[in-house]
Amino acid sequence: MTTTRILPPTPEAHQSQLLIRSIFEQSLKYEPNREIIYRDLVRHTYLDFNKRVARLAHVLTNHLQIAQGKTVAFLDYDSHRYLEGYFAIPMVGAVLHMINFRLSPDEILYTINHAEDAVIFCHEDFLPILEGMQGKMETVQHIVLLSDSGTTPETSLTLSGEYEDLLLQQPDTYDFPYFSEDSIATTFYTTGTTGLPKGVYFSHRQLVLHTFGLATALGAMDNALKIGSNDVYMPITPMFHVHAWGFPYLATFLGMQQVYPGRYEPPMLLKLVLQEKVTVSHCVPTILQMLVNHPQVKTFDLTNWKVVIGGSALPRGLAMAAMDLGIEIITGYGMSETCPVLSLTYLNRKTMSHLTEEEEADLRVKTGRPIQMVDIKLMNEEGQLLPSDGKSTGEIVVRAPWLTQGYYKDEERSHELWQYGYLHTGDIATIAPDGVITITDRKKDVIKSGGEWISSLLIESLISQHPDVQETAVVAVPDQRWQERPLALIVAKPDTNLTDEDLIRHMEQFSDSGKISHYAVPKQYKFVSEIPKTSVGKIDKKRIKKELEV
Structure with missing residues (x-):
């Protein structure tokens, strides 16, 4: 039996750890005078930012007496303060x-209570939320105002x-400690289809490697x-949502404005996109829809703006x-459990x-190809891996260096997440021989009609191409004859007279051309003023189905 060869390190050799301070320390190397901007209220340089992070570290350890391993929460909009918390809190050894x-x-x-927060940094707008919880927050010792x-x-x-005032x-200046790169740096909660929110968590090592993956x-x-x-970077995905997809760490690592x-x-x-000449952002489709439909949008020059869309499918x-x-x-x-980025359009x-x-x-709306260091496969319900032939359909399962290792204090669902040694996403897809992933649906959202599967995401993408449709969502509704049939919620564009018959004719052209089967054409449409969304701006199909049952 042979084994790999490991040599003992020289006693004096420094054993580098992949810590968030590794990202932070790059921020002054090349463009220390670049700015970090908050709305039209605050502007400061990376030199200022470094000093403020050091001051926040002192507030945490001296004023608030936060020990390593304790949890510190932020309840804030996207801000320069939040960015400082992204670094100072994990860099002192606490968990954000x-x-x-x-x-x-x-x-x-x-x-x-589940995260065992010791401190909450709270924006003034959210004080009423905490006021309603007085006497119920079990571990909170301090609340710091963000004004x-x-x-x-x-x-x-x-x-x-x-x-x-505290800063x-x-x-x-602050002498940040060294500790194990496997120490937990961040945690947040993802809402599922049932039950209470699930806590995911990520180590320093995982966040550094995710930053490297995005940079590559x-x-x-x-x-x-x-x-x-x-x-010039500006998030339009909340900083509470999966580290704003990891981009604040990447932007700081590269010294971007x-x-x-x-x-x-x-x-x-x-205003900020134009005034600050923003060139890169990320958001969910509903936010982009809101901006694209803004009455004045065509008067603006957006040709230098690059946007990554995620969270839910991008309609064509x-x-x-x-x-x-x-x-x-x-x-x-990606998803909350994956830090999040797994794949990007490659074009x-x-x-x-x-x-x-x-x-x-057509290529820009597909799920893309796995980024570096990510291994994506398809798996059937028996745990067997399926070929990447562009035809086989299965659940996306994944391995990568930055995936959550489980749900916090939830052993049963952690085992379900990692069944067969791969992280299960709950997304159904095909993978082409060239590696391009096409998600056809969530496992819980796929429509089974007369024994045939219908992709709600494909139907949504085709309906969205009608010039009078502003937004749509397709869900399964019970049908006595066919078991399930698709129903489409429609938000029509203002001052249009869109009808069911218009949409049926629009969709029948795709069945006539072979893009979809005739049984996939929805015959039921419900016109609404808005479509329910989740807390992170995704279409809330669970809520839609529940409301349709009433």
Whole structure:
């Protein structure tokens, strides 16, 4: 029996650890005078940022007495303060809990207690949420105010100070400790189809490797959307949602100018994109839909804006609308459990030169190819891996260096997540021989009609191409004859007279051309003013189905 060869290190040799401080320490190397901007309220340089992170570290360890391993929560909009928390909290050895303020108060309270938060940094707008939880937060010792107004509002809470005031009282250097790269750095909660939110967690090592993976996939590859240190970054995915897809760590690692919009308001978002010359963002389709449909959007020059779409499928109609505005758009895929990025559209310039606009849009809406270091397979319900032949359909399962190792304090669901040694995504897909992934549906959303499977995502993408459709969602409804049939919720564009018959004719052209089978054409349409969304802006099909039952 042979074994691999391991040599003992030289006693004096430094054993480097992949810690978040490894990312932070790059931020002053090349462009220390680049700015970090918060709305139209705050501007400071990376030099200032480094000092502020050091001061926050002193607040944590000296003023709040936070020991390594304790959990510190942020309840804030996307801000420069949140970015400082992304670094200072894990760098002192604590765990950053990113609270999703769009959850219900009961769910927020559950996550605070389950994560065992010791401190909550809370924006003034969210104080009423915590006021309603007084006496119920089991481990919270301190609440620190985050104020945009510069004043302290009246509150029944006992506050341990205001963020800016506390920072001013601290030194601007800090000797950050070294510890194991496997130490937990972050945690947050993902809502499932049933039960309470599930806590996922990520180590320093995983976050550093995810940053390297993003830098390689978006920086080194000849892709349609390519980013580098000269880009200007602004998230339009909340910072509480899977580390804002890891981009704040990447932007800091590369020393990009960063813009944080606070509360998401279309006029402010567009103002910042234009005023600060934002070149790279990421968001869910519903946010892009809101911006693309803004009354003044065609008066703006968006040709330098690159956007990664994720969270749910990018409808082809929306992709075409964005492309018509000059936006460089691609699809990203991942989930809360995966840190998140697993795959991105890969569309190199040589390939693009041979494509029509419609063919290019078809590739941009697909799930893309796995980024570096990610191994994606298809698996059937018996745990057997399926071929990547473009025909076999199965659940996406994955291995990568940055996947959560389980659900916090939930052994049973952790074993389910990692059954057969792969992380199970719950997404159904095909994988072509060239590696391009096409997600056909979520396992829970696929429609079975007369023994045949119908992809709700494909139907949504085709309906979205009707010029009078602003937004759509397709779900299964019971049918006595066929078991299930698709029903489409439709938000029509203003001042249009869209009818069921218009949509049926529109969809029948796709069945006539062979894009879908005739049985996949929805015959039921429900016109609504808005489509229910989850806390992170995805279409909430669970809620839609429940409301249709009433």
